[in-house]
Amino acid sequence: MNSTGNYKRHTVTAALPYANGPIHIGHLAGVYVPADIYVRYLRMKGEDVIYICGSDEHGVPITIKARQEGKTPQQVVDHYHSLIKDSFARFGISFDIYSRTSSPVHHETASEVFKTLYDKGAFTEKDSEQYYDAENNQFLADRYIMGTCPHCGYEKAYGDQCENCGTSLSPTDLISPRSVLSGNKPVMKKTRHWYLPLDKHEPMLRKWILESHKHDWKPNVYGQCKSWIDQGLQPRAVTRDLTWGVKLPLENTEGKVLYVWFDAPIGYISATREWGETHGRDWEKYWKDPESKLVHFIGKDNIVFHCIIFPVILNAEGSYILPDNVPANEFLNLEGDKISTSRNWAVWLHEYLDEFPGKEDVLRYVLCAAAPETKDNDFTWRDFQARNNNELLAIFGNFVNRTLVLTHKYFDGKVPEAGTLSASDEEALSSLGGFPEKIGQNIEQYRFREALAQMMNLARLGNRYLTEAEPWKIYKEDPERVKTVLNVCLQIVASMAVLSEPFLPHTAKKLQEMIALEKADWRGAGGSRLHPGHQINKAELLFEKIEDATIQAQVDKLLQTRKDNDAGREVEPQKEAVSFDDFTAMDMRVATILEAEKVPKTKKLLKMTVDSGIDKRTVVSGIAEYYKPEEVVGKKVVLLANLKPRKIKGIESHGMLLMAEDKDGSLAFLSPEKAFENGSTIS
């Protein structure tokens, strides 16, 4: 089944990069490279396709970054938007438009969608109490509130998370909260928000995803959706109290904007609209005509937005189509560790382009060949080197070079005429004829690794054919035969020049110029494209060997990053001074753990009975990741005995066991050096 056959046009979107950092190889391997291969292929087949992307520029993290850098949010997104846009262009990601959500057309589009849904009664309204900064006259996002972490006592915990102990919090958990803006204590104030009742759309989602896309969506995507739907969907707020974003198109809603997840996917639509307006094209049919095939390329972190929430918005709006597929990829790791923007553990696209000029396609090749299609995958520089040297260069580049060099050597660069075809010639040519279809099928099923491997098999076919035919041996006695052989080889090269284009666009262009191929259309790529007498140009090398030293330099760079991270992990700053009385208020005792068991349905909690010398009591502690119940029994530990009792997972915990925490977060008990009596005081 050729799925493109049922559609008149294609709308392809790639996840909007968040404009608070540059693009790295994880983004590329997961989203932009596969999407780019997909659209380039469709274009070469003559399909009507638009490839849409842009920067996602709203949301709280950008306002925070702006504050930290003493800039306006607009300045922050301007910087990253141009950096991202520029590096995509240099890399050869062939968007029809790369727009941005801070653009007027987006604000207008997003407002319209909101307004339509509002008028249709698609939202529910709810009032709630939230922290408000009276001095600045604004409600405070979670990250705009700081306070003391109720868990570890860290005084600079944010309203959503304590960065000291990693606990996720809600603003009301914080002890003595203060506004990041004014430093004042925020007050609770009533605020109104609009919610999208996802639960009401469950029947539509069930039918659409669980029934009609059971077999054509990837297992990870389908499974995740099923899980969400089965667990029961909750209404989600679509508005926030913030000034940076798309303002609500309603009366008396000053200081409210669309929540970024509502506004961001609409960015695809706005970008399409902008494209339509600047190109004089009707953009709407790409989003509203059922004969348009909508495909979202995303990473796995985005599944819920693209498969549940955005479709609900589109469906509720009424005039839009739903995606035909959402081929989400897993994650790419780097040299064994998770890619991290904040830890600078990444290969940044703009840096790669500077450091490896002319090697865009090498990265495209490696990222496609090692794309995390079914599970997380690892990028290593050694692998990068091996794939360049042993595959691109040795197989692809080498076959092209052998063929062209021989053509120049024997026939002055003119395509020789094929004589009578032998069985092996016939076989090679017939095998060649199957490649466009084979590669295309894989691309249409989003199996880009396999498609790429097939493309390389074409070069292997050529190498094998050429080696077996041995024209350099027979040229003297049988030049006629050599004509045929090289004709066949040149047809294979011509096919490669076309079929490699979605994967290796720069290389394909170079190769097409080298053999003076005028038209690169997909369907004809399996047949004979070069006619006898056709003059080809000088052969140049398509790839060059990447030396150990080059790779070592990159590895060293990462090692340095790792070193910097370790060194940069500063020791916690000393807390504010406390009085001796504050200290003596704490009653710490030597205690012995008598019993221990895992708290059911938790990952971290151990319930223990300890002998404090004073009594035998229950303590619940989050140490199960580091200690098994049986190995803690009998241990002498330090107990903070007079901490107020607190229920954890329904169990009342009387006190807390003191732990030391390593920089990687692992925990260890504190124990007296000698086995003192239970109840011994600590001071």
Add this chain to the structure above:
RNA sequence: GGCGGGGUAGCUCAGGUGGUUAGAGCGUCGGAUUCAUAACCCGAAGGUCACGGGUUCAACUCCCGUCCCCGCUACCA
């Protein structure tokens, strides 16, 4: 803990309504070759298909349980 995805040769991955010797590429080893960027070509070695049970004439493929990795989620006084 719950839910989802994954665990197949040194590495990256295919595979199958259950059915003779489990596939590919790269790496390794051997051979052949010189047109080619010491590349190509041929051949070989290499896997108890995470582990333990079960169903079956037959399981890597189905069922149950366990372990490990990733994501979402609950939990760290």
